[in-house]
Amino acid sequence: MGAAPRTVKLMYFAWVRERVGTASEEVVLPAGVTTVADLKAWLAARGTGYEAAFVKPGVIRAAIDRRHVQETASIEGAGEIAFFPPVTGG
Amino acid sequence: MGAAPRTVKLMYFAWVRERVGTASEEVVLPAGVTTVADLKAWLAARGTGYEAAFVKPGVIRAAIDRRHVQETASIEGAGEIAFFPPVTGG
């Protein structure tokens, strides 16, 4: 692990976007946030909108660089991480 | 059973029609011909074309008054009896 700050683009969709209040943002990840689950917990503590969005973190799906990933997936090296509800197209 | 002659319209399709040499005909059924199987056997003895058509009677399907029937079906009261190969539409 180097000490260089890790910057990542976060994207939010559907009601996650509405609750967070933004469609996307760049964040600097603190040390110790290494998995999708870690990132959700860290985001939930960032403010009221985030808390409302991530209150049931298990409901929210994640994608890293446009591929679906599980809770336990590592976010190391990720460029773009998206959070969204279960999909309802078709 | 009365003695009145029983007349029925016979129809032939696809290679059954080609072998018999006609698309349809009216016939008077002899006594004793009471099922589809009986009728096939009687037809097979009517001449060369019929014999060629009904040489393997089990292969040929039958319909009475435009409904599929089995070999053992009674032909009593039938108006139109059709013989044809297994269907190949669709």
Next chain:
Amino acid sequence: MAVRVGPDDFDIGAEVKALTAGRTDIGAVVTFTGTVRGEGSGRPITAMELEHYPGMTEAELVRVEREACERWPLLASLVVHRVGPLRPGDNIVLVIAASAHRQAAFEAAEFMMDYLKTKAPFWKKEAVAGEAARWVDARDEDDAAAERWNRKASGPSR
């Protein structure tokens, strides 16, 4: 709920539009189109002729469609089958099933095709290059496909 048998070609989009126009209860439409393939037994097919049993053919198609409507909650359906001379690439058959949800539409369309293939009195005669036309043999797979639907109230076992 309609059936049509004749020499004329059909337009899938126009048929779907006619079935669904102005309706908002339908959520799923499945169409099946069967076409004349350009080869049979590995040899190029030059011509195809479809014979049928006028009267019985339409009656069987109506029975197939009615049976589908009893098994699935269909909101609209259509069966169109061509007869007469056809060429490779031509349309042969169109089946449409519309329902509120997709599974019923898929299953009903597949059911109608499987039953049509074994019940509706049509016979194909095809000519391959340089040979006399011959009647196409029925396929055992078609009997097996239709048979699936007898085992359960709905849905084939695969």
Next chain:
Amino acid sequence: MAVRVGPDDFDIGAEVKALTAGRTDIGAVVTFTGTVRGEGSGRPITAMELEHYPGMTEAELVRVEREACERWPLLASLVVHRVGPLRPGDNIVLVIAASAHRQAAFEAAEFMMDYLKTKAPFWKKEAVAGEAARWVDARDEDDAAAERWNRKASGPSR
């Protein structure tokens, strides 16, 4: 093999013609069309909005189509999905699968729809009469439908 995501409507007949024009290897074409139904939870729907994840949505649809092509001998396929505002009766999604024979075409079309429903990042927001718009909940049946395809190499268990 193509996918398309955007606000424009589609014409089923024109899309099938474009996929099959000049080809004589195709014998079976299955289309699935999903449309906006006029009611949700028993109340009339007045408006519908489809959000997606540009870039990932197309990538997922390509993955779905590629997976179908690996499982079945498809000769042509297409996935079109609309986004933006839609009204009851409007088309939402079109899936086309073409093969030499019908079972592959049916199964591949159903597979693509089942996977699309659980994998492709689209979200529906609908408004019912007199109420604020709300996001549609995912259906457990859709997960179950997609799950079927994991049990066997081809063909769902029902």
